[in-house]
Amino acid sequence: MLEDKNQHLTPISALGEFGLIKRLTEKFSLKQDSSELSVGDDAAIINPDGKKVVVTTDILAEGVHFNLGYVPLKHLGYKAVIVNLSDIAAMNAAPTQILVSLAVSNRFPVEALDEIYEGIKLACGKYGVDLVGGDTTSSTSGLVMSITAIGMENSDKIATRKNAKPNDLLVVSGDLGGAYLGLQILEREHAVFLANPNMQPEMEGYDYILERQLKPEARTDVKKILDELEVLPTSMIDVSDGLASEILHLSDQSQVGFRLYEEKIPMDTMTITTSEEFNLNPVMCALSGGEDYELLFTISPNDFDKIKNHPDFTVIGHAVDLEQGNYMVLRGRNELSQLTAQGWDAFLNKQ
Amino acid sequence: MLEDKNQHLTPISALGEFGLIKRLTEKFSLKQDSSELSVGDDAAIINPDGKKVVVTTDILAEGVHFNLGYVPLKHLGYKAVIVNLSDIAAMNAAPTQILVSLAVSNRFPVEALDEIYEGIKLACGKYGVDLVGGDTTSSTSGLVMSITAIGMENSDKIATRKNAKPNDLLVVSGDLGGAYLGLQILEREHAVFLANPNMQPEMEGYDYILERQLKPEARTDVKKILDELEVLPTSMIDVSDGLASEILHLSDQSQVGFRLYEEKIPMDTMTITTSEEFNLNPVMCALSGGEDYELLFTISPNDFDKIKNHPDFTVIGHAVDLEQGNYMVLRGRNELSQLTAQGWDAFLNKQ
Structure with a gap:
């Protein structure tokens, strides 16, 4: 130990x-x-x-x-x-x-x-x-x-989960799904070690996702960037349980629905290739994996120009009226799939 | 359960x-x-x-x-x-x-x-x-x-453990040792129950000390009383580990010594009679028992008149220069016994 x-x-x-x-x-x-x-x-x-x-x-x-x-x-x-x-x-x-x-x-x-x-x-x-x-x-x-x-x-800067409005843009920092795949690597190599303590763990080439799992960072820099860009988030949450679960929290507390665009979800190349290695859908890892500790927030559509070219942020969707529910718009298909706290049902059933 | x-x-x-x-x-x-x-x-x-x-x-x-x-x-x-x-x-x-x-x-x-x-x-x-x-x-x-x-x-009212001065009076709220003896009753009756689940526990007559152990109160009223009396404590600590240990904390952080008068330590009659039942010295229970959650504090000697007649407070000693160490003055004997974090050595050895 x-x-x-x-x-x-x-x-x-x-x-x-x-x-x-x-x-x-x-x-x-x-x-x-x-x-x-x-x-x-x-x-x-x-x-x-x-x-x-x-x-x-x-x-x-x-x-x-x-x-x-x-x-x-x-x-x-x-x-x-x-x-x-x-x-x-x-x-x-x-x-x-x-x-x-x-x-x-x-x-x-x-x-x-x-x-x-x-x-x-x-x-x-x-x-x-x-x-x-x-x-x-x-x-x-x-x-x-x-x-x-x-x-x-200061009180005018604090962002809760409560004030997202329909048409607000849904933005996430960094990329998602890596921490979950880092955990898969650790669990696989630990199982190999338990079976044969003389085997060397194969961790090479997985640095980024292992670091996402073992040594994550808190996005305290986001506040500074938003201050500089003069953008005040209307609601905010961190991605600890997975993107889907966090979107539903914002939905519940702000009383709005969300449209999330599958093709916009930011993922690192290593996250995608490793998910294929484990026969997992990378989007499912982002939606349900959790522990990425990125920030998910909403901004007024008027602030889009201020944020659109910033490399740390990706606009992944927008808020709608509560009655329209929470759905992911599937890549290239214009079909909707309902978001659930356990992730995206369709993907869960496929795997 | x-x-x-x-x-x-x-x-x-x-x-x-x-x-x-x-x-x-x-x-x-x-x-x-x-x-x-x-x-x-x-x-x-x-x-x-x-x-x-x-x-x-x-x-x-x-x-x-x-x-x-x-x-x-x-x-x-x-x-x-x-x-x-x-x-x-x-x-x-x-x-x-x-x-x-x-x-x-x-x-x-x-x-x-x-x-x-x-x-x-x-x-x-x-x-x-x-x-x-x-x-x-x-x-x-x-x-x-x-x-x-x-x-x-407000910052001028907050009391730390650091500002006791030589000649300050050492004051305690309520009475001490009861919570420890309440625990002795609970452990005794639990042992009886484990030995014979049909035996009824004998808890009657021990209400006060059982309540001191099972349902203690926080002395948030002390602050209000001191405010009314216009007394500002120079140092303060709560009695969670036992009177001796807390005195040594105040000593260490205020860089003073203390004289504690054995005969002044406030104890309830039930604490004294129950300690005899368990063949324990009641003073030792107060010094080392802990969990009484009373407040121990020092005040300027000029404030003695304001506090001396208040039924919730007992002056039990005073601060001296650090080099004079921390001692209890024994009842009726004018002898000193060194205070230690585990309680009062002399008593521990006697029992």
Whole structure:
């Protein structure tokens, strides 16, 4: 589990709760002006200085969200932070602080927690976010991580899921489906390893999609780009469960329907070729795969010219009246297929 | 585990993640002006309106922090909230919002989560706190709860652990040691039950200490009382790990020592009689038992007259220079015994 097998390992009980928290957090420095008091008191103190505060939390469980058989602990720490920063970015707000709680069984030595916190520190450093609190406890089995992220923004800039209007354009950042195919590679190579531990895993040539799965990034840059383009999203969500599910959330909360154009869904070449290797439809991977952590948002049709040539954004559809429902317009066929939370039924049945 | 054994039980998988979150949270209404957007988006929106925000988080694991063999689920939900509100109260701030995350194994039906959320709702109602977010996931085993609490206060009122000065008075709210003895009763009766399920548990006559353990309260009233008395604490902490441990935290972070007077430690009569029943020293229960969730704080000696007659507060000692260390002055003997995080060594050795 640990990358260096020869190091001396310390049981968590050797440090005690306060010693452990000190060891894990003392290398974190504060960068945000709004972080007034950090780890070590009953609570952290945040000074939003007139802005509104956005708060989100996620809980990740071993065996459900991650398999330590093929997810390095450092990547796990990194990704757990990213998942939460992505939720803050999806409010069109800037993430500023996180709190990290861990429940760990005794089978984890302190050095395993060090690795998780190295990943957390890497993410904090990259995104300029401060670790300001948390809690660490033993558990009777397995590893559970709970992260709370805090962000700030002026109230007129915050984007919820509620204000998409008919005719608004549906836009997505980056490309989709890669994280799901990265997971397929990891699971395939892990199965090969379990069958024959001497086999070398075949990971070469899959760098992009493996990184999408193991070390995703939060699109905190989207807010800055939209600010520069002077575009205010009318609704916004991050793509954690898959494009179809996210479109339905925007539909439900904004009370509009959507038309999604199959041919417009942005996908990387590696995503497409790997999906063929696994006999999967790449569009299904984008619709239902999830974990891409791109941002999906709507903009006024008047803003189309501002956004149309930006390489990070793709217009993939538009909002319609609620009664018209949520459908994907099939490539080259002008036929409609209903979007469902599990993805696109037609594709699911075909595979 | 569930109080009504005859009800129809629903597997969590029957609802799905979004259905489950909706079922668990739809009965919660918002009461705080600062809660602008609650459950159902990527993040909650909080408007602190010029105040500073205090944030804390705690993670509780089955088999470590609670035993479902004798802790009803509703009480568990209630107490999990209280533990966090107590941390906010210990900053001399008012709690305003919570976020709740659960990792639960499939052995829990939806109705078990309903009971936990009933307890959470009871606590939210009593303390006027809004549930504004959270996450629910399956786990491979057991139940892990992670709660984040948010509070607000003007910056000149917030009390950290850092500003106690020599000669400041050490004050505690309520009484101590009861929660630990309540736990002894629960564990004793649970052991009797396991040995002979037909035996009736003998809980009568222990109401106060059982309630201290099963349904503790957060001393959010202390802030209001201190405001009325025009007393600003110089440092503050809540008694979650035991009086000795908390005194040492204040000592460490304020860089002062403390003198604690054994004869001043407030204890309920039931705590004292029950400790005798278990052949435990009641002072040791107060020093090391923990979970009393009272507030321990320091005030300027000039404020003594304002506080001395208030029935909720007891002056139990005073701060000294750091070099003088942390000692308890023994009852009637004018001898000193060093305070340690595990409690009071002399007593531990005697028992």
